[in-house]
Amino acid sequence: MLETKNINFYYGSFHALKDISMVMEDHTVTAFIGPSGCGKSTFLRLFNRMNDLIADTRLEGGCLIDGQDIYQKSVDVTQLRKKVGMVFQKPNPFPKSIFENVAYGLRVDGVKDSAFIAQRVEESLKSAALWEEVKDKLKKSAFELSGGQQQRLCIARALAISPSIVLMDEPASALDPISTSKIEDLIHTLKTDYTIVIVTHNMQQAARISDKTGFFMLGELVEYNNTKKIFLNPDKEETQNYITGRFG
Amino acid sequence: MRKFFEKIIEFILTISGATTSIVILLIVVFLFKEGSGFFTHPEIENGYALCVNAGNPVNRLTPFQIKEIFDYEIEDWQAVGGNEAEIVPFRFDEIFSRYSDEELGEEYEFLPEKLGEVIRETPGIVAFLPMQYIPKDQPGVKMLPGENLHPADFFGGKEWLPTTTPAPQFGLLPLLLGTLWVAFFAILIALPLGLGVAIYLSELAGERMRNILKPTIELLAGIPSVIYGFFGLVVIVPFIQKTLNLPVGETAFAGSLILAIMALPTIITVAEDAMRNTPSTLREASLGLGANHWQTICRVVIPYSMSGISAAVILGIGRVVGETMAVLMVTGNAAVMPHSLFEPIRTIPATIAAELGEAPTGGAHYQALFLLGCILFLITMLVSISAEWISKKQAHKKGF
Numbered sequence: 299m300l301e302t303k304n305i306n307f308y309y310g311s312f313h314a315l316k317d318i319s320m321v322m323e324d325h326t327v328t329a330f331i332g333p334s335g336c337g338k339s340t341f342l343r344l345f346n347r348m349n350d351l352i353a354d355t356r357l358e359g360g361c362l363i364d365g366q367d368i369y370q371k372s373v374d375v376t377q378l379r380k381k382v383g384m385v386f387q388k389p390n391p392f393p394k395s396i397f398e399n400v401a402y403g404l405r406v407d408g409v410k411d412s413a414f415i416a417q418r419v420e421e422s423l424k425s426a427a428l429w430e431e432v433k434d435k436l437k438k439s440a441f442e443l444s445g446g447q448q449q450r451l452c453i454a455r456a457l458a459i460s461p462s463i464v465l466m467d468e469p470a471s472a473l474d475p476i477s478t479s480k481i482e483d484l485i486h487t488l489k490t491d492y493t494i495v496i497v498t499h500n501m502q503q504a505a506r507i508s509d510k511t512g513f514f515m516l517g518e519l520v521e522y523n524n525t526k527k528i529f530l531n532p533d534k535e536e537t538q539n540y541i542t543g544r545f546g
Numbered sequence: 547m548r549k550f551f552e553k554i555i556e557f558i559l560t561i562s563g564a565t566t567s568i569v570i571l572l573i574v575v576f577l578f579k580e581g582s583g584f585f586t587h588p589e590i591e592n593g594y595a596l597c598v599n600a601g602n603p604v605n606r607l608t609p610f611q612i613k614e615i616f617d618y619e620i621e622d623w624q625a626v627g628g629n630e631a632e633i634v635p636f637r638f639d640e641i642f643s644r645y646s647d648e649e650l651g652e653e654y655e656f657l658p659e660k661l662g663e664v665i666r667e668t669p670g671i672v673a674f675l676p677m678q679y680i681p682k683d684q685p686g687v688k689m690l691p692g693e694n695l696h697p698a699d700f701f702g703g704k705e706w707l708p709t710t711t712p713a714p715q716f717g718l719l720p721l722l723l724g725t726l727w728v729a730f731f732a733i734l735i736a737l738p739l740g741l742g743v744a745i746y747l748s749e750l751a752g753e754r755m756r757n758i759l760k761p762t763i764e765l766l767a768g769i770p771s772v773i774y775g776f777f778g779l780v781v782i783v784p785f786i787q788k789t790l791n792l793p794v795g796e797t798a799f800a801g802s803l804i805l806a807i808m809a810l811p812t813i814i815t816v817a818e819d820a821m822r823n824t825p826s827t828l829r830e831a832s833l834g835l836g837a838n839h840w841q842t843i844c845r846v847v848i849p850y851s852m853s854g855i856s857a858a859v860i861l862g863i864g865r866v867v868g869e870t871m872a873v874l875m876v877t878g879n880a881a882v883m884p885h886s887l888f889e890p891i892r893t894i895p896a897t898i899a900a901e902l903g904e905a906p907t908g909g910a911h912y913q914a915l916f917l918l919g920c921i922l923f924l925i926t927m928l929v930s931i932s933a934e935w936i937s938k939k940q941a942h943k944k945g946f
Contacts, residue, residue, distance in 0.1 A: 319551055342612065346834060347832070348830060348834065351833065361598045374838070375837050376836045377836070379833065379834055379835065379837035380835070383834070384830075384831075384834040386827055386831065386834075388827060390825070390827040390830075390831045392828060392831070392832070392845075392849075392850075393850050394849070402832070402835055402837075402845070403835035403836055403837075405845075406832075406835065406836060406837040406838075406841045406845065407836060417597065446624055452831070454832075455791060455807070455831075456835070459835060459836060494640065524786075
């Protein structure tokens with residue numbers, strides 16, 4: 299379970315997230331929508347502490363995974379990131395073979411058992427619906443794959459270390475419609491094993507794949523509710539305006 | 547009016563571009579023209595020839611054999627393909643100790659005759675004589691045909707003695723190997739150091755530290771090489787001599803050290819640029835999978851920037867191979883085949899710089915130095931081309 303309590307986040311003096319509190323249940327897909335620069339990606343990156351990499355940022359409030367505050371000093375960031383996988387906006391495979399891309403997380407974790415690694419690679423590629431397409435060319439460079447395949451490879455890479463949560467930052471925004479629908483199908487099946495949080499610009503996508511949707515605007519969480527409710531009968535006027543395309 | 551000025555400026559720019567290209571082309575053409583002229587020179591000193599007794603079956607002596615004979619290193623004709631007999635080297639001046647001035651005649655008109663006599667009477671003789679006094683038509687005298695300098699002797703020669711008589715030795719190998727020897731160890735020293743600093747600068751140093759260090763390192767590249775040589779001569783050479791207890795401190799090692807320092811800025815800046823060009827998305831992907839900082843550097847940043855790092859190394863080699871002044875000052879300049887790091891050696895650029903002033907224009911020595919220049923040019927060109935090729939490969943790799 300993911301939970302935030304009165305989160306405030308600053309880039310220098312810029313107040314990027316304003317007093318956000320929300321709860322995301324296990325084995326659900328939660329989508330964040332909102333206009334560009336509304337803070338939804340920043341919010342997503344809190345959960346694997348990716349924002350730590352950016353200089354001059356500040357966080358207030360509590361960010362909890364299964365009841366534990368992940369910003370406590372005692373938390374090992376690398377262990378946290380093994381539990382919280384991430385898929386980025388643009389496919390970003392390493393300049394390595396397909397196999398080594400998926401095995402990367404295991405290798406940096408110190409796994410030496412090559413039979414186990416091979417098994418995890420196969421399982422992860424199958425979970426990411428890529429196995430059939432690449433099983434004969436695992437030794438080939440990951441750059442030989444198409445953009446959509448590369449993105450599914452990145453998903454497989456994230457799944458290989460058996461996270462419980464997968465964060466997706468606009469995972470289909472750089473892909474064509476067919477690749478996008480494959481990714482969406484994939485998210486649907488992954489839900490049974492993982493908790494998924496996804497940021498998207500595409501409102502139809504949010505409506506298709508998510509159980510709950512949060513609408514962000516100007517650093518505030520305007521509305522957070524069941525996806526059906528948000529898209530059919532939102533409580534707030536801003537939400538209504540945004541999903542009907544009146545602005546944003 | 548304005549259009550007219552623009553036209554003029556355009557014209558001037560075109561002309562200056564064309565002139566620069568032509569000048570560079572001319573330099574290269576001149577270099578190769580002079581260099582290729584080397585092989586049109588005779589093997590032994592111009593205006594001289596070698597004569598042997600007519601009974602001697604030997605018809606050809608290589609420059610190296612001639613030198614060894616006149617140095618009394620080869621003493622038997624058998625060693626150069628003749629019959630078993632002692633070799634008697636004979637230099638022209640020796641005739642004056644054998645015959646008085648009267649016997650040779652007032653105008654030395656009897657000199658060839660007397661020379662012929664000596665050659666006839668000494669079966670093992672090899673005489674080094676000026677062309678004008680050669681006893682050509684006398685019985686019992688055989689003049690060895692003077693051949694031109696041979697590429698095999700140049701490229702395979704192990705001695706560089708351009709001013710010895712009768713046959714100067716133009717062996718490329720000691721100089722070429724000296725150059726590569728010094729360059730190799732310079733890179734061996736500079737590479738780990740340079741990469742270490744590059745990794746520190748790109749991955750570990752804070753913004754403020756980098757802002758101090760980077761300009762300092764770039765400043766290193768701008769120091770004139772004679773200053774490096776001066777520093778090497780005054781500090782490094784005595785230091786090496788004392789600490790290693792060597793007879794001389796001017797060694798290949800001193801050259802390698804100085805060159806390593808000189809190659810560092812190139813290696814550091816190019817490698818650091820390559821590493822900083824690693825996309826942040828790749829770093830984030832690695833960190834996002836639970837890799838720590840070091841694992842990310844070793845497994846993602848360095849492999850990704852490998853071609854940039856290789857280019858850095860190759861550019862460093864280019865800098866090192868062509869460096870003249872500093873090496874000339876600290877390596878001791880002994881043109882011998884390199885055996886150890888702690889002996890004097892000599893490089894191609896140092897040879898050219900040291901000897902060109904003394905070589906008579908247009909002579910074999912002079913053109914040999916140009917040929918050395920051609921070889922140096924080819925080496926550095928090869929280096930630049932491979933650097934270019936590798937960076938192109940890198941650009942291709944980034945196309946995703």
